[in-house]
Amino acid sequence: MASIKTLLCIAMVSFLVIQVVFSSDPDILTDYVLPENTTVTDPNYFTFTGLRSVFNATYPTTFTPVKATLNEFPGLLGQSVSYAVLEFPVGSLNPLHIHPRATELLFVVTGSLQVGFVDTTNKLFTQKLETGDMFVFPKGLVHYQTNFNTSEPALAVSAFGSVSAGTQSIANSVFNSTIYEGILAESFNISADVVERIESGLKG
Numbered sequence: 001m002a003s004i005k006t007l008l009c010i011a012m013v014s015f016l017v018i019q020v021v022f023s024s025d026p027d028i029l030t031d032y033v034l035p036e037n038t039t040v041t042d043p044n045y046f047t048f049t050g051l052r053s054v055f056n057a058t059y060p061t062t063f064t065p066v067k068a069t070l071n072e073f074p075g076l077l078g079q080s081v082s083y084a085v086l087e088f089p090v091g092s093l094n095p096l097h098i099h100p101r102a103t104e105l106l107f108v109v110t111g112s113l114q115v116g117f118v119d120t121t122n123k124l125f126t127q128k129l130e131t132g133d134m135f136v137f138p139k140g141l142v143h144y145q146t147n148f149n150t151s152e153p154a155l156a157v158s159a160f161g162s163v164s165a166g167t168q169s170i171a172n173s174v175f176n177s178t179i180y181e182g183i184l185a186e187s188f189n190i191s192a193d194v195v196e197r198i199e200s201g202l203k204g
Contacts, residue, residue, distance in 0.1 A: 111154025
């Protein structure tokens, strides 16, 4: 675990150095921003302890993100940064999704990952990452990460140039919404019963 802690520290410091380049939140004109109706704070406001669970010896059974965004960490208000620690058990997948408000910079702390994104010309950029590698997912583009390793879990840290990057699942946004099934069938050139099976699978 000591080596994982060291690598996490490296990832966080690396992100702080380059986060200004990727920052997309509005600039603030004060040292920090306090929530409305708050005038007094202390060091606890700037402290987040929600990632302590990551340093457990056991991995979850499915892909699990542990987030440190504005929702979880109010001290990020106005700072244009956030994190997610991504735990990938053997054979797990972080399915196709986008972050509409921020670029993502991923750092593999341990294990290996296959990652990829698709640009607006439908070109796929895919790469196998080993421990210590980094990969950037441009803002708003469809992307994924998966652990194909059959014997070793993987741990990664994702840094975002926004306090709230947002995560929109492609499958859920399309097939688990109230879009008329006929529109989906025509859009994907499939039959309505296939649409229904996909929707049923997602709900299940």
